Amino acid sequence: xxDVQEQTVALDPELVDAIVERAQQLLPLGxxxxxxxxxxxxxxxxxxxxDADAREALAELGRRLGEMYPYGDVRYIGQILKxxxxxxxxxxxxxxLINPNNHAxxxxxxxxxxxxxxxxxxxxxxxxxxxxxxxxxxxTIANLEALFVARELRPEGVVLSSEAAHYTHKRMCAxxxxxxxxxxQDEGGxxxxxxxxxxxxxxxxxLVVATLGTTSLGALDPVHRILELGRRYGVRVxxxxxxxxxxxxxxxxxxxxxxxxxxxxxEADSIVVDPHKHGLQAxxxxxxxxxxxxxxxxxxxxxxxxxxxxxxxxxGEISLECSRPGAPAAAFWATTxxxxxxxxxxxxxxxxxxxxxxxxxxxxxxxxxxRLVVEPELDIVCYYPAAERxxxxxxxxxxxxxxxxxxxxxxxxxxxxxxxxxxxxxxxEADAETxxxxxxxxxxxxxLGIVDEFVETVEExxxxxx
Ligand SMILES: *Cc1c(COP(=O)(O)O)cnc(C)c1O
Numbered sequence: 001x002x003d004v005q006e007q008t009v010a011l012d013p014e015l016v017d018a019i020v021e022r023a024q025q026l027l028p029l030g031x032x033x034x035x036x037x038x039x040x041x042x043x044x045x046x047x048x049x050x051d052a053d054a055r056e057a058l059a060e061l062g063r064r065l066g067e068m069y070p071y072g073d074v075r076y077i078g079q080i081l082k083x084x085x086x087x088x089x090x091x092x093x094x095x096x097l098i099n100p101n102n103h104a105x106x107x108x109x110x111x112x113x114x115x116x117x118x119x120x121x122x123x124x125x126x127x128x129x130x131x132x133x134x135x136x137x138x139x140t141i142a143n144l145e146a147l148f149v150a151r152e153l154r155p156e157g158v159v160l161s162s163e164a165a166h167y168t169h170k171r172m173c174a175x176x177x178x179x180x181x182x183x184x185q186d187e188g189g190x191x192x193x194x195x196x197x198x199x200x201x202x203x204x205x206x207l208v209v210a211t212l213g214t215t216s217l218g219a220l221d222p223v224h225r226i227l228e229l230g231r232r233y234g235v236r237v238x239x240x241x242x243x244x245x246x247x248x249x250x251x252x253x254x255x256x257x258x259x260x261x262x263x264x265x266x267e268a269d270s271i272v273v274d275p276h277k278h279g280l281q282a283x284x285x286x287x288x289x290x291x292x293x294x295x296x297x298x299x300x301x302x303x304x305x306x307x308x309x310x311x312x313x314x315x316g317e318i319s320l321e322c323s324r325p326g327a328p329a330a331a332f333w334a335t336t337x338x339x340x341x342x343x344x345x346x347x348x349x350x351x352x353x354x355x356x357x358x359x360x361x362x363x364x365x366x367x368x369x370x371r372l373v374v375e376p377e378l379d380i381v382c383y384y385p386a387a388e389r390x391x392x393x394x395x396x397x398x399x400x401x402x403x404x405x406x407x408x409x410x411x412x413x414x415x416x417x418x419x420x421x422x423x424x425x426x427x428x429e430a431d432a433e434t435x436x437x438x439x440x441x442x443x444x445x446x447x448l449g450i451v452d453e454f455v456e457t458v459e460e461x462x463x464x465x466x
Contacts, residue, residue, distance in 0.1 A: 016058045020051070069410050074450055077440045078412035080215070080243065084331070085280035091334035092282055092327045100326030102135075103316035104303070111326025112315055114333040122273060123289055125341040126248060127266040132296050133289035134315050135275075135329055139242030140168045142272040142288035143209075144175070145320055146238045149270065149290065150207040151178050152298040153236070157206020160199060162191035162221060164214045166240060178206075187423040188374050189219035193226065200233040207236045210268075212261055213244020216414055216439070217373065218380035220244065224264035238270045242286065244378050245273030247354075249347030256358055258377065266291075275332045278350065278443070280339070285328040352445035353379045360442060363455030369462035373416065373437055374424060382414055384437040385462040389429040390418045394436035396465040401438060403461045409454065414439040 070076050072083040084092070100108025102115055115135055123131035136142040143166070147159065159178050161169045163185040173180035183199060186192045191210060199205065208230055210221040223239055230237040241248075251262035265271060269291050276285040290296075296318045303316065316322060339345045357379035364370040364383045373382035385396040397413065404411055414437050418430045421437075428435070438458075
């Protein structure tokens with residue numbers, strides 16, 4: 001990462017001092033730092049270290065954090081990464097001072113209640129008439145829980161997910177000893193429903209995983225049609241909306257987003273959405289929701305250490321994880337008080353990044369030297385230099401990635417199957433099995449302000465390479 005170091009700034013030492021001072025005021029540090037003048041208490045090292053060491057440790061951390069891409073900058077237009085909402089950060093920090101554990105109500109009564117409210121808010125956003133759910137440390141763990149519940153209900157069946165589904169589904173199926181098969185994707189990167197139906201006709205399937213917003217392209221599996229097939233063949237349907245779940249706030253409101261797959265969500269058996277992706281939260285905040293609250297009994301276990309303070313549901317009783325921080329729940333709850341889960345709240349932010357993505361896509365599609373992989377359905381845009389051969393495209397993409405970084409623009413890369421790319425009509429010569437293209441998650445509303453500059457820069461860089 002040496003090429004990015006110069007472009008980032010280490011934490012300001014004054015900021016570090018301010019943080020240390022604030023921590024001294026807020027934390028019960030009487031026993032950690034000397035009460036008077038912050039002098040080191042060399043006579044009692046077990047107390048937690050000296051003030052000087054604390055400052056030095058944080059100052060060094062500040063320098064180390066300089067080795068990072070500028071995720072918060074508007075010119076960072078690469079991976080699924082951005083700083084959390086300021087309120088999320090503040091609520092997380094404040095709650096972490098208490099450090100509650102949302103496993104059981106005795107470990108974090110207030111934050112457990114906040115978690116239940118925040119999860120109910122998510123269920124309302126999806127239009128679920130009833131639900132059972134909780135936050136998780138990630139989308140992967142949330143999906144694991146959905147797969148676990150499916151296996152408990154139907155231990156024998158095969159799990160199907162699309163070629164473009166997140167790679168962890170296959171791995172989690174192996175972990176759970178569930179049989180997994182892949183359904184082909186269509187030329188838009190969505191699950192091929194005709195192929196799905198042919199597989200369902202053969203029988204033996206217990207669960208279909210639909211992806212609402214694939215991680216690579218932001219493609220929308222036709223959830224409405226998959227649910228229809230699921231009902232017809234008596235198969236459970238889980239929707240992995242880790243990335244695109246919050247875009248339900250645009251369904252019917254933003255004419256450029258297909259509302260049909262989102263409107264079908266209340267019919268799904270389970271849904272996963274990651275507040276740490278488009279919900280403006282720090283990493284460590286996924287969620288899973290089940291349509292049938294009675295699946296909670298599948299988690300049944302006895303804990304000799306906890307669950308003694310009340311008969312009310314303890315979140316640990318319906319979670320595969322034991323200890324879970326209360327701070328992310330507080331942070332997500334507080335954020336939704338500032339930016340409600342409505343079309344005019346968080347939806348307004350998503351609408352702007354969607355607009356930025358469609359305008360970037362249109363600009364690149366019109367460019368002489370740029371090609372789009374697919375028309376973006378959400379806010380992820382994938383594009384490549386218009387060369388003839390697969391190997392040339394990959395080489396030019398790699399070079400463009402570096403040249404863009406030199407100019408201060410940070411994008412990401414994606415590897416796609418050459419035969420799949422050729423299906424979308426691109427007349428590419430297949431002299432390699434895969435092609436490297438560039439990928440931009442246009443996740444910040446501020447990206448609307450850089451559309452033209454970005455398109456021009458990409459076009460200029462590409463034109464020098466092909
Ligand atoms: C990101 C993502 C996941 C994995 O979630 P993590 O929070 O990274 O563990 C799963 N599915 C989809 C569709 C995703 O975009």
